Amino acid sequence: MKKKxxxxxxxxxxxxxxxxxxxxLFGLIMVFSASYYTGLSKYGDPVxxxxxxxxxxxxxxxxxxxxxxIDYHFLKWLAIPAIFIGFVLLGLIxxxxxxxxxxxxxxxxxxxxxxxxxxVIKTCIILFFAWLYSTKMDLKDKKFVNALPGLGITGLxxxxxxKQPNFSTAGIVALIGIGVMFLAGLSxxxxxxxxxxxxxxxxxxxxxxxxxxxxRITGFWDPFADSLGKGYQVAQGLxxxxxxxxxxxxxxKSVQKALYLPEPMNDFILPIIGEELGFIGVTALIAVxxxxxxxxxxxxxxxxxxxxxxxxxxxxxxxxxxxxxxxAVVTASFPPTGVVLPLISLGGxxxxxxxxxLGIAYNVSKQTRVTL
Numbered sequence: 001m002k003k004k005x006x007x008x009x010x011x012x013x014x015x016x017x018x019x020x021x022x023x024x025l026f027g028l029i030m031v032f033s034a035s036y037y038t039g040l041s042k043y044g045d046p047v048x049x050x051x052x053x054x055x056x057x058x059x060x061x062x063x064x065x066x067x068x069x070i071d072y073h074f075l076k077w078l079a080i081p082a083i084f085i086g087f088v089l090l091g092l093i094x095x096x097x098x099x100x101x102x103x104x105x106x107x108x109x110x111x112x113x114x115x116x117x118x119x120v121i122k123t124c125i126i127l128f129f130a131w132l133y134s135t136k137m138d139l140k141d142k143k144f145v146n147a148l149p150g151l152g153i154t155g156l157x158x159x160x161x162x163k164q165p166n167f168s169t170a171g172i173v174a175l176i177g178i179g180v181m182f183l184a185g186l187s188x189x190x191x192x193x194x195x196x197x198x199x200x201x202x203x204x205x206x207x208x209x210x211x212x213x214x215x216r217i218t219g220f221w222d223p224f225a226d227s228l229g230k231g232y233q234v235a236q237g238l239x240x241x242x243x244x245x246x247x248x249x250x251x252x253k254s255v256q257k258a259l260y261l262p263e264p265m266n267d268f269i270l271p272i273i274g275e276e277l278g279f280i281g282v283t284a285l286i287a288v289x290x291x292x293x294x295x296x297x298x299x300x301x302x303x304x305x306x307x308x309x310x311x312x313x314x315x316x317x318x319x320x321x322x323x324x325x326x327x328a329v330v331t332a333s334f335p336p337t338g339v340v341l342p343l344i345s346l347g348g349x350x351x352x353x354x355x356x357x358l359g360i361a362y363n364v365s366k367q368t369r370v371t372l
C-alpha cells in the first residue's frame with residue numbers, strides 16, 4: 001500500500017511552530033530590556049532597538065511562511081545559484097561595499113540595507129550540499145574524490161570568513177559543511193583526521209600572524225587580566241551572570257546593560273538574560289532550544305527523501321552549533337567574535353536566514369513518511 005505523505009500546512013510539526021514562537025517573542029522582550037539604556041543614550045529613544053528588532057522579526061516570519069509553503073524540492077533549482085551568490089558576497093567584503101567596525105570587516109553596505117555574507121554562506125552551504133550529496137554524489141561509497149567538492153567549498157568559505165576576521169562564524173561554517181557531509185555518509189575517520197589538521201593549521205596561522213585575532217583569543221583565556229582592555233566585554237558578561245545568581249535580579253533590572261556591557265542586545269544578550277532571570281531563566285531558554293533542535297532532527301530522520309533529510313539535518317546543526325558557540329563565547333570558553341544567539345539577539349541578516357531555514361525544515365515536516 002502506498003504511503004500517504006503529509007502536505008497540508010496544519011499537519012506539519014506543531015512543536016517546531018510553538019518553540020519558534022516562544023523564542024521569537026522572548027527575543028523581542030529581551031532585546032527591549034537589554035537595549036533600553038543604549039537606545040536612550042545613542043538615539044534618545046529607549047525603544048529604538050526594539051522597533052528595529054521587530055522589523056527584522058516580521059521579515060523573518062514572512063520568510064518562514066514563504067519557505068514553509070513552497071515545496072522544498074523546488075530548492076534544488078536554487079542550489080547552484082545560491083552557493084555562487086554566497087561566495088560573491090564574501091568576495092565583495094574587500095571592495096568599497098565592505099564596512100569595517102571594531103577592526104573587523106563583516107558587513108556589506110548596499111545603502112538601503114546591509115548584509116552579513118558570513119551568515120548568508122551558512123544557508124547556501126546547507127542548500128548546496130543537500131542537493132550535491134542527494135542527487136550528484138554519494139559519500140557512502142567512501143570514495144575520497146566524492147568528498148573533495150564539499151571539503152573544498154567548506155575550506156574556501158572558512159578562509160574567506162576567517163580573514164574578515166570572524167573566527168567564530170568561520171568555525172560554524174566549517175561545522176555546518178562537515179556536519180551535512182557526515183549526514184550524507186562522510187567517514188568519521190576522515191572528519192577526525194581533517195579536523196585535527198585544520199585546528200593545527202588555524203592555530204599556527206593565528207599565532208604566526210598575531211595582531212587583532214591573537215588578542216581576541218588570548219583575551220578570553222583570562223578576561224580579568226585586562227578587564228578594562230581586551231577582556232572588558234567578556235569580563236562584564238561574566239559579572240552579569242554572577243550578579244543574576246539562581247533566580248536573577250528580575251526582568252528589566254539588569255545593571256550591566258546600563259552602558260557597562262557593550263552592545264548588550266547583540267551577541268552578549270545571554271549575560272543580560274542570566275542577570276535578570278538567573279540560572280533558572282538561562283536553563284529554561286536552553287531547554288527550549290534543545291526541544292527545537294530535537295524536533296528538527298526528528299523531521300530529518302523521517303524525511304521522505306535524502307534531500308529533505310540533509311536539508312532538515314543541516315538546519316538542526318546550524319541552530320545547535322550557533323547556540324553552543326554563543327554560549328561558549330559569553331562564558332569565556334571561546335574567543336568573542338560576534339556570534340549571535342539565534343532568534344534572541346537583535347535581528348538582521350541572521351534572523352531572516354534562520355527563520356527561512358526553519359521554514360524549510362517545517363516544509364520538510366509536512367512531507368514526512370509519518371505524522372510527527
